[in-house]
Amino acid sequence: MEKSLLLFIFLSSLQIFTTAQDSTYDSFVKCFAQNKIPNDQIQSILYTPTNPSFTTVLQSYIRNRRFNVSSTPKPTIIITPTAESHISAAVLCAKQLKIQLKIRSGGHDYEGLSYVSDTTFIILDMFNFRKIDIDMKSQTAWVESGALLGELYYRIWEKSKVHGFPGGVCPTVGVGGHVSGAGYGNMLRKYGLTVDHVIDAKIVDANGRVLDRGLMGEDLFWAIRGGGGGSFGVILAYKMKLVTVPETVTVFRLEKTVDQNSTDALVQFQEITHKIDNDLFMRVLLQPITRNRVRSVRTTFIGLFLGDASRLLSVTDSEFPLLGLNKTGCREMSWIDSVLFWGNFDNTTKPDVLLNRNPESVNFLKRKSDYVKTPISKSGLESIFKKMVEIGKVGLVFNSYGGRMDEIPESETPFPHRAGNIFKIQYSMNWNEEGEVADKNYIEQIRDMYSFMKPYVSKNPREAYLNYRDLDIGVTDNGKNSYSQGKVYGVKYFKGNFDRLVKIKSAVDPENVFRNEQSIPTLSFQGRKTRK
Structure with missing residues (x-):
């Protein structure tokens, strides 16, 4: 009797859900037709969960497996426009029907904001617009x-x-x-x-x-x-x-461990990386590893130099001697081959691999970001290494600043993290185990590392990079308190540019048609909720 009742409730709920989806689809079809989109075009670009291709279209541009599990909320409709008129209709219909519109181009947003929501939503997927x-x-x-x-x-x-x-x-x-x-x-x-x-x-x-x-x-x-x-x-x-770009550029990848003087090299890196020749960009990977059953941190220096190896070595020998770079560690190549090198393709790969739209693998992942304005002392680095070993899997990526970044005012674009930064940090955590327990465990690890780094990074605000989306730093429900909620994360992403963005948003989208969990709020909008 109890099992029969549960089955009845499940089937009733499924019927209600399916009816609601059909109603939304029918409303969109009608609205698209009212916007003069021919019926054959409507049928070819609108996908519902009952369409055999729906799952393939949805999953093709999901780049974080955390948001590709059975419990992940799915869109009611996916729209795959092939003409500008389709996009205009999608916007107007979402606005008219008061349904949240998620816009996806490549799907690499770390928190899935372009294809996940806890409220009824549709996806506008732009993959056909790639001319x-x-x-x-x-x-x-x-x-x-x-x-x-x-x-x-x-x-x-x-x-x-x-x-x-x-x-x-x-x-x-x-x-x-x-x-x-x-x-x-x-x-x-x-x-x-x-x-x-x-x-x-x-x-x-x-x-x-x-x-x-x-x-x-x-x-x-x-x-x-x-x-x-x-x-x-x-x-x-x-x-x-x-x-x-020059006909010849030079790349290098140099690994060091603590017993190979990596800590001293990292101290020197901080002293020179933002002041060195502008043709040189360096990235540093810090990764916890096990060698001979001993846990430690490996430091990997990766570089691109817009010039030949001889000129690069003249720069590093005089300004960054502790890097220990020599002629055999340098690889001269064309710029397009350097793109392949940085994309982690092997030496025999041809440039046409760049036309492949599918990544080799997709992981469960979480990312966070920080900015460093004052060099971290050797003892500070040693503490960071110790913490990384203690936590287990969190990796850190340092990206050089300085050069042209020091010459452009913070207000030139909404991105404010210009002069005064030595490097940016990306916190990186990947895992392959599926399930809430694994998610909780690994996300807690990266949050622990982020909390530990507080004394070493920017303050008031603790800055963050918009393209490394991180819902930990604040969200909005797009309700009556959206400005105060938005300011929490907004000043971290945009600093003094936040209020100008709010003013522009309020002028061009007063009804908050374009909204997500970390969108720019509008001062004139009251109501409508999205995923918390």
């Missing part, structure tokens, strides 16, 4: 938001062997999210951020209008270059200015 137009006469590129960084780098290489673009090193990251969150890569010290080279954009606003820089105005154009495009509209494309 790339390179104009070598003007040395510019129009790049649609669903294109991936690897595709962009490949298309530049097709046209020129002495041009590149200062974006991220992971080739499967989507252009839309990467650029709208500021973006950086291993040419940061020479050329600054990705957004520092954006000269135009196309966006669909909250009223369904397609706007370029001239039509949207300079305030909105400023906001979508580092303030997160998903708070202001749907990014269609960015126009970017390419940069020049």
Whole structure:
């Protein structure tokens, strides 16, 4: 009797859920038709859970397995637009039907904000918008938001062997999210951020209008270059200015352990990394390892130098001798081959691998970020190493600052973390075990490490990088207290630029159509909740 009752309740709930989904779908079909989208196009771009391709479409751009389990909330509809009119209709219909719209370009957002919510939601997936137009006469590129960084780098290489673009090193990251969150890569010290080279954009606003820089105005154009495009509209494309690269660049990867003087080398790294030749970018990986049954921390120095090995060695020998770099540790190559090196491809890999839109593996993961303005002492580093060994799996990544970053004002774009930083820290935790127990265990480890690092990093506020999304630092339910909630994380991501972003948001999207758990709040909006 009890089992029969439970089955009845389950089937009744399933029927209610399915009916609600069908109702939402029918409402969207009707709304799309009212916006003059032909029925055959509607049927080809709208997916519901009953569609055999729904799961494949949903999972194709999930890059964090934490949000790809059976208990993960699923969208009611996935929209895969192939024309600008489809996007305008999606925005207007979501607005009319008061349903949360999640916008996904590459799916690398660390907290799944582009494809997960605890309220009824739909996904606008931009993967069909991936056209790339390179104009070598003007040395510019129009790049649609669903294109991936690897595709962009490949298309530049097709046209020129002495041009590149200062974006991220992971080739499967989507252009839309990467650029709208500021973006950086291993040419940061020479050329600054990705957004520092954006000269135009196309966006669909909250009223369904397609706007370029001239039509949207300079305030909105400023906001979508580092303030997160998903708070202001749907990014269609960015126009970017390419940069020049030498025919020969040099890379290196040098591992050191504590008994190989890694701590002293790391002390010296902090003293020089933001002041050294701007052609040199260095990344340091700190990873807990076991050697001969003894736990310790391995330090790996990875570098890109925009020049040949001889000139690189003249720089490191004089300014960073404790690195211990020599000729055999250097690899000279073309810029496109350095893209493959930083993407962790082997020496025989050809550039066309950058056209592969599927990463080799997808892990459960959690990331956090910090900024370091004062060198950490040797005793401080030793304490950090000890803590890393104690915790177990958390890795730290140090990314060099200085150079061009010191020359651009904090207010130039929404991204404020410019001058005064020695390096940025990314906290990294990957795991393969599925389940809430594993998630809780590993996330607690990275939170423990983050808490331990408080004395060594920026203060008032403790700064964070928007593209390393971290819901631990604050969320909004997009209700009546959205401004006060948003300010908690907003000042960490944007510092003094936060209130300008709020003012722009309030002007261009007063009904808060474009919202998520860490979106820019609007002063005029009351109500509507999203995932806490």
